[in-house]
Amino acid sequence: MRNARPATPVVIAALGLAVGFAHAGHAGAQADWRAPRVVAWECAACHGIDGNAQLPTMPRLAAQKATYLQAQIAAFRAAPPTSSIEIPPALVPSPAVPADARTGPNARIYMIGPAHGLTVEDAKSASAWYAGQKPQPGPAGDPAQVARGRELYAKGLPGTGAIACQDCHGADSAGLASFPRLAGQHASYLVRQLEAFASGHRASGSPMHGIARDLPPDDVDALAAYLQSL
């Protein structure tokens, strides 16, 4: 009666492999055991253990400024926690929503819940970890678009409120002080953030609102393509 065996060799082999995995590495199924527990459990699946997020909807965090990361986690925490069963559209600005909260629909779907589960220490250690990671270069973009983006980055859009990006983000776009690093960031993420600044869903970062509103869509795409290629 082969079907009456309590466990088959294949099952035993599988369980053996599972036990092997248990001894192979650390939390969150990640190989880098030096990462803080919060990174492995809360951040890594989307942003990568080394901050080089593979999914283009998720921002890359490698070598990002720690002060900026902490400020963003605080901005997610400032938004009211997403109710368990409501549909998360963008929050409408209201007295109940703090001015510095991040309230866009993706913030509400992905980040506000996990951010509310973090302690201040978690936020600090995760930010420090990602600030110390080595960024991978992004994919090269369309040469004409990249050239236009480079020009915009260095000079801004003369005659408008869109000042030169490098004034705040640095000539190498690696970020300055609390201004975030942009080099190598996913283009689609950058475009979405400029849209969020323009619409007010990213309420903090005040210089960005006017800049984002003054940039035509083609120039937004060019800037994003240039920054992603770095």
Place this chain on the structure above:
Amino acid sequence: MRTALAANGWFATLWCGLSVLAVVAPNAFALPSFARQTGQACAACHVGGDWPQLTPWGRFFKLSGYTSGKPFADKDGLDHLPVGVFGQAGVTWAAQPDNRQGQPVVTPNGVFRGEQVVGYFGGKVADFAGVFYEYQYGNNYPGWSGATGVVDARAVQIFNPGDGELLVGVDLNNGPSNQDVWNTVPAWAYPFYGSPIAPGAPASTMLATVIGQSGGVGVYALWNRKWYAELSAYRVGTGFWRWATIGTAFGTAGGANYLAGYNPYWRLYYTDDSGPHNWMLGTFGMAASVYPNNLTPSGPTDRFTDYYVDSQYQYLVDEHQLTLRGTWYYERQKWNASYPQGLSSIPSGNLNGITVSGTYGWRNLWTFSAAYFQSNGSSNAALYAVTGPTGNVLSAAPNTTGYTLQANYLPTQNLKLQLQYAGFVKFNGLRSNIDGRGRSAADNNTLWLNLFLAL
């Protein structure tokens, strides 16, 4: 009928209770267990929140063993409940609920009934492993009974050779394609849910048939979240596997398909994404040896080899979500055991088909879907014969063609109202007279209104 009535009364009470809780205390019940674990909204993993369709992140969450987020318990005690409940109730109207002779074909027609209650465990059980286990208590019209739903347990590890990412996993599940992350495979294919009493296509591949009746173990690898390869082996869900095949009647003649030995299943796909676009092209299949009689699992077997090609495209932005899916399959059948016994009219044959479907979602509130499917195969009178009043064979082909139209409304993330129209152009190789007594294929068309509640 006493049992049915009692069960319906019990169901109604539970349903009302759950509904009241959902409305009165939305924050007391966080969303089903995965949302409690990750702190994210349903829509993070499910397209527009309309489960079970998966987003790129949802697919990775499953492949990484459901390990993202917090463990349900740690040294400080219980963090969240890793279990959940899912209830379903609805009503079906058939174009012609009775046949031309006045006997019911679709029953109970036009009556609102509880359909099923599902309890499940879903969550990480270790830093490197997670489990999804469903137990369904479903309406059999009449009577209720329990059975396992989807079972999927995994252990994974991620390595970073060079600048790449290699995810390696081992998986235990109770049916080929239950472990898959695409909504183009039989276990997770559109329309995801259908009326439990509506007529269905008369033939399906062996791969699809043994879902829930078998036990499988596999290893898989995901390279840079683009290339995926898997090799699994399935055996009959008896003995050790009984915990994953509860409700399957292995001891009843015709109650199950009895796989002989271990049967290989393979999966390979490539996926890529750019901004809001993502797409996949893949193939999977299974070579299965099956005893013709599940009560006497010995001797010669029939042989089925299933080849599938599937593809999906998704466009996901904040307010709009579009998914297009296509699945093509070809099954080679060798009736080595059934043919000599007269259980098949032909020594060998095939079954093939195609399904295309699309879903548009708006603001995580509404989804609208449409699908067309076609299934064709060798004529086999022993399996598919439709005879007229004089015993004349009108058709022996399984060929069935149809379509579905569907609108879903999700006023909250855990409540779904679904209206589905399932239409048939051809049934059992015939457009009209599909039962030899005057019933047409379109008489099997149904409209199904359904309410889901997940807690």
